[in-house]
Amino acid sequence: MARAAFQLAMSSDKITADVFEAQEFPELAQKYQVRGVPMTLVNDGAPIMGNVGGAKLLQAVLATATPPSSGA
Amino acid sequence: MALLGDEDTKYLRESFAELRSDVSVTVVTRERSRLVLVGADAPPEGAEDASAEVKQIIDEVAATSERIKVTHVDAAADAERARTLAGEHLPAIVFGGATSKGTLRYFGLPAGYEMSTLIATLMDLGSGEDMVPAEIAGELAKLTAPVHVQVFVTPG
Numbered sequence: 001m002a003r004a005a006f007q008l009a010m011s012s013d014k015i016t017a018d019v020f021e022a023q024e025f026p027e028l029a030q031k032y033q034v035r036g037v038p039m040t041l042v043n044d045g046a047p048i049m050g051n052v053g054g055a056k057l058l059q060a061v062l063a064t065a066t067p068p069s070s071g072a
Numbered sequence: 073m074a075l076l077g078d079e080d081t082k083y084l085r086e087s088f089a090e091l092r093s094d095v096s097v098t099v100v101t102r103e104r105s106r107l108v109l110v111g112a113d114a115p116p117e118g119a120e121d122a123s124a125e126v127k128q129i130i131d132e133v134a135a136t137s138e139r140i141k142v143t144h145v146d147a148a149a150d151a152e153r154a155r156t157l158a159g160e161h162l163p164a165i166v167f168g169g170a171t172s173k174g175t176l177r178y179f180g181l182p183a184g185y186e187m188s189t190l191i192a193t194l195m196d197l198g199s200g201e202d203m204v205p206a207e208i209a210g211e212l213a214k215l216t217a218p219v220h221v222q223v224f225v226t227p228g
Contacts, residue, residue, distance in 0.1 A: 002178075002189045005221045006167070007196060007203040009174035014215040019189070021180025022224040024122055025161060034224045041222045057221070058204075062211055064219050 001038040004054035008061055015061065075125070076132045087191065088137035091198030095140050096168040099130050100158040102147040122181040126163040129182070133190070139198050165190075169197030186225055 002019040009017035022029045022037055032041060040048040042060040076084070101123035127144065134140040147154035147162055158164035158177065167176040176197075182190040196203060204212065 002186065002223045002225055003192050003196070005223050006176045006189075006193050008212070008221065009176045010169070010172040010196065011174070011202070011204045011209055012212040012215055012219075013173040014217065015173075015212075015219045015221060016175040017177070017221045017223070019178045019186075019223045019225060020161070021122075021178075021182070021186065022226050024180035028161075029224060032222070032224070037224050037226045039224045041220075043220055044222075058208065058211075061215075061219050061221065064217065065215050 001040050001048070001051055001057065004057050005040065007054065008058065074132060075129050081132075081136055084133060084136040084191070087195065088139060088198070091137060091139040091195070092200040093139070093170040093198050095194050095197040096143070097130055097134060097140060097194075098143045098145060098157060098166040098168070099127055100145045100147060100154050100162060100164040100166065101127055102154075102162050103149070123163040125181050126165065129187075130165060133194070140194060167193055167197055171200065171202070172197055189225075 002017075005017035005019065009015040020028055022034050022039075028034075032039070032044075032047070036049055038049075038051060040057060040060075042048070042057070043064055045060065045064075048056060048060060104124070130142055134142045145154050145157060147158075154162070157166050158179070161179045163180065165178040165182070167178070176193065178186075178190065178193075202209065
């Protein structure tokens with residue numbers, strides 16, 4: 001997932017991809033309740049667990065451009 | 073003592089021979105001070121310990137290719153630049169390349185499986201190739217607001 005995140009960041013100036021070695025940043029791991037790795041967050045949204053592939057990450061990134069539903 | 077063995081170095085030299093453009097790697101660390109300043113904030117435990125190893129591993133990797141250009145930033149000496157590059161977290165490795173558009177940062181020591189991520193990222197950045205097909209690039213071009221992707225990993 002780290003490489004996929006980096007590849008997306010290489011492809012868009014809007015994307016910042018930060019990869020954290022979780023054991024070295026326990027305060028962040030605690031903040032985001034990291035219980036397994038890899039764990040991926042897009043704009044602090046719902047965590048994506050595991051090596052699910054770049055397509056799912058791309059989907060989550062593109063979803064940030066979709067206006068939130070009005071709930072109707 | 074070197075962190076990379078002879079076989080590792082040979083492998084990297086052969087792999088990086090394929091790099092077609094320069095890759096920039098900025099290593100942001102905090103030098104361990106020999107002075108204890110009363111009232112000064114101590115660096116976070118752990119981050120301080122990994123800084124020396126991060127510097128060493130990046131220097132050893134970069135020594136295998138003239139395409140990899142390393143810059144070191146010491147947060148103790150240049151706090152503003154360090155903060156601009158890495159925010160609040162150290163040690164950090166910030167990657168760049170001729171065609172790379174966004175921000176790529178690795179925080180901590182890339183050990184174990186994540187060492188392969190580091191190598192692959194350097195290869196990607198120096199490949200001179202687009203990382204996504206034109207169709208996806210078109211979709212990404214529609215992004216108007218910043219997107220922050222955070223990946224938590226651990227040495228495997």
